[in-house]
Amino acid sequence: MRRISDGATRALPTLVGAAVLPALIFALVYARTIDLPFWDEWSFAPAIVAAHFGRIDWQSAWAQHNEHRIFFPVLLMAGLSRFGGWSALRETLFGVGLVTLNLAVLWRMLYRSLPGKLLPPVFLATSLLTFSLVQWENWFWGAGLEWFLAAGFAILSLHLVTHWGRNWLYLILALAAGTISGYSSIAGFACLPAGFLALLLCDRVQWRAVAFWFLGTAAGLFAYLRGFDPQPRFPASAQTIGSTLPGYALAYIGAPLGSWGGVGPSTWLGVFALLVVVVASIRCWRRKRAGRSIEPYIPWLGLCVFAIANALLTGYGRAGMGIEQALSSRYTTISTTLWIGVTVLIVLLRSDIKRGRVGIVSMPLLDVTAAAAFLLLATLTQIHGYQQIGPFTDRIARGLVMIHDIKKPSDADLELLYPVPAYVRAQLSELGAIHDAHLADVLNRNP
Amino acid sequence: MTSRNVPIAICIVALAMMVGSVALTGRETVPRRLAALMSLPPLPNSLAELASLRTISDAPPYSIDVISASPGGANVVRFHARPVDAITIRGNQSLTLNGWAYDGRSSEPARAMMLEIDRHDLIAITYGDARPDVGTFFRAATLTNVGFDASIPADRFGRGRHRIDLIVISADGSSYYRVVDRIMCYRT
Numbered sequence: 001m002r003r004i005s006d007g008a009t010r011a012l013p014t015l016v017g018a019a020v021l022p023a024l025i026f027a028l029v030y031a032r033t034i035d036l037p038f039w040d041e042w043s044f045a046p047a048i049v050a051a052h053f054g055r056i057d058w059q060s061a062w063a064q065h066n067e068h069r070i071f072f073p074v075l076l077m078a079g080l081s082r083f084g085g086w087s088a089l090r091e092t093l094f095g096v097g098l099v100t101l102n103l104a105v106l107w108r109m110l111y112r113s114l115p116g117k118l119l120p121p122v123f124l125a126t127s128l129l130t131f132s133l134v135q136w137e138n139w140f141w142g143a144g145l146e147w148f149l150a151a152g153f154a155i156l157s158l159h160l161v162t163h164w165g166r167n168w169l170y171l172i173l174a175l176a177a178g179t180i181s182g183y184s185s186i187a188g189f190a191c192l193p194a195g196f197l198a199l200l201l202c203d204r205v206q207w208r209a210v211a212f213w214f215l216g217t218a219a220g221l222f223a224y225l226r227g228f229d230p231q232p233r234f235p236a237s238a239q240t241i242g243s244t245l246p247g248y249a250l251a252y253i254g255a256p257l258g259s260w261g262g263v264g265p266s267t268w269l270g271v272f273a274l275l276v277v278v279v280a281s282i283r284c285w286r287r288k289r290a291g292r293s294i295e296p297y298i299p300w301l302g303l304c305v306f307a308i309a310n311a312l313l314t315g316y317g318r319a320g321m322g323i324e325q326a327l328s329s330r331y332t333t334i335s336t337t338l339w340i341g342v343t344v345l346i347v348l349l350r351s352d353i354k355r356g357r358v359g360i361v362s363m364p365l366l367d368v369t370a371a372a373a374f375l376l377l378a379t380l381t382q383i384h385g386y387q388q389i390g391p392f393t394d395r396i397a398r399g400l401v402m403i404h405d406i407k408k409p410s411d412a413d414l415e416l417l418y419p420v421p422a423y424v425r426a427q428l429s430e431l432g433a434i435h436d437a438h439l440a441d442v443l444n445r446n447p
Numbered sequence: 448m449t450s451r452n453v454p455i456a457i458c459i460v461a462l463a464m465m466v467g468s469v470a471l472t473g474r475e476t477v478p479r480r481l482a483a484l485m486s487l488p489p490l491p492n493s494l495a496e497l498a499s500l501r502t503i504s505d506a507p508p509y510s511i512d513v514i515s516a517s518p519g520g521a522n523v524v525r526f527h528a529r530p531v532d533a534i535t536i537r538g539n540q541s542l543t544l545n546g547w548a549y550d551g552r553s554s555e556p557a558r559a560m561m562l563e564i565d566r567h568d569l570i571a572i573t574y575g576d577a578r579p580d581v582g583t584f585f586r587a588a589t590l591t592n593v594g595f596d597a598s599i600p601a602d603r604f605g606r607g608r609h610r611i612d613l614i615v616i617s618a619d620g621s622s623y624y625r626v627v628d629r630i631m632c633y634r635t
Contacts (some may be wrong), residue, residue, distance in 0.1 A: 018456060018460065022460055022461075023460070026464050083472075084472065090471075091468075093464065093467060093471060094468040094469075096468075097462070097463075097464030097465035097467075097468060100457060100460055100464055102458040103451075103457050103461075104458050104461065106456050107453050108454055116549050119450065155621065184501030390589055390593045391582070391588060391589060392592075394556065394575075398574075416575050429465035
């Protein structure tokens with residue numbers, strides 16, 4: 001009886017994490033997505049038109065969009081549009097599938113780092129973070145695919161590079177995954193220095209592998225930066241960057257569990273996460289000096305480095321918009337990787353402690369308190385995220401209704417969908433000319 | 448299920464979702480909220496159509512945060528629901544205003560907003576801009592996207608003094624609020 005009970009205790013969290021949470025998000029996305037391109041998603045329109053004629057719009061794929069080259073998202077969206085026209089709903093549902101694939105990679109990483117009995121609960125926490133509603137903007141927005149691709153391939157890259165085991169094929173695939181991540185959103189490039197660090201920290205450093213990684217990263221960045229305008233869009237002024245950047249970066253990394261409370265809780269959670277990373281780094285240094293392996297720690301430290309580098313880079317380019325901008329839902333897909341890393345680092349640190357007490361606090365009490373705090377923050381986050389879905393999708397719905405109501409929509413109507421109405425008008429005209437099956441159906445549907 | 452099989456099971460779930468993303472978008476999918484919006488009466492395109500809607504005598508909860516003549520930035524006025532002196536518009540300037548409003552009776556975002564110039568011209572303006580401060584103040588997440596902004600070129604006005612009323616269409620589209628005598632402008 002006891003064995004069956006133990007088995008059920010382990011299987012249930014795995015089942016919930018692996019299937020129930022992804023299925024819930026899939027159902028929610030299916031029910032609430034408004035099937036109309038929105039905001040930056042309109043920049044994919046030329047590629048969709050080209051795909052209609054069976055062509056790939058290389059120019060549009062390679063072009064700079066803000067600070068990004070969204071080469072792979074353009075190819076993916078153009079490919080998806082071949083299945084019956086341009087559908088934002090198809091893109092969002094496909095995005096949930098991509099994130100679920102990513103969960104399989106995270107399971108493999110956890111499996112290699114944690115003892116068996118800890119795996120199911122930590123996997124459930126990882127799944128809860130991965131499928132958090134704090135990412136509402138990306139879940140319900142077709143252009144969210146670029147963030148999912150960037151985060152997903154960054155995680156895959158770090159998994160492969162930390163477990164390459166002198167198999168050069170793994171290392172080549174890791175570099176390829178990192179490059180795909182970088183060419184999905186500039187955020188993805190941060191996984192390459194993280195991978196570099198992972199190669200340097202592993203138990204037996206292979207200098208040929210380090211050199212290969214360095215050269216591969218340099219080549220990828222060189223190609224990226226050719227003809228690239230590196231001017232950030234909304235930097236903080238030179239006078240204020242020193243004071244705003246740290247606050248922006250802390251709020252950015254704290255947002256996945258703190259955005260329900262605004263800048264304050266997010267910043268404090270950012271401080272907490274950084275402390276965990278510092279403590280884990282010190283622990284690794286001590287273990288290394290004692291001749292013990294730190295390989296279970298490396299992928300999770302890599303995920304943290306990936307997110308922290310993004311917090312600083314994004315802050316450099318966007319701090320001029322104010323610290324609140326750091327809480328943008330679309331960024332949380334990247335910063336969530338830090339919380340996955342921090343969660344596992346806490347579990348690893350806890351496993352290292354052999355004594356029954358830390359100071360005057362007993363370990364079981366500390367475990368229960370930590371789990372309760374995580375659940376409380378995760379619950380507040382889900383409630384807050386759920387509340388944001390309505391206003392966000394309502395705005396897209398309003399744009400669709402305005403287009404429908406007024407056969408020749410005014411610039412004011414189109415501004416609901418994109419800040420440059422003339423661009424949307426031109427793209428709608430192009431898409432109308434090719435009779436894009438799905439979009440025409442959405443726009444012309446009778447009330 | 449053994450630990451080794453878990454990634455395979457997850458991959459099967461993921462692939463099912465990817466296939467589902469194609470299969471499910473092949474058919475008609477209208478989310479409930481969109482269906483509700485689409486079942487609303489059409490928006491008025493003229494003053495005659497506006498007159499066919501019921502008038503709500505109360506003022507809606509609203510604020511006009513900025514009125515200015517742009518470009519140039521002259522005459523920038525910030526106020527909350529109180530009349531101001533006329534804004535002067537010169538040459539090729541536009542009258543720019545922004546703020547927020549919502550349907551006070553249903554406590555939901557308005558269906559749309561318009562400007563009525565001198566009671567003979569009706570102009571639809573952008574409504575639905577993000578105003579998280581409004582949602583936070585009223586403790587209602589549904590009131591996050593209730594901002595409006597408008598930019599009316601000078602050629603929409605004749606020379607002289609003009610009165611502009613804000614028209615706020617109720618959430619169900621059946622009636623409207625009128626905010627009178629808040630905006631006056633003078634075109635040289």
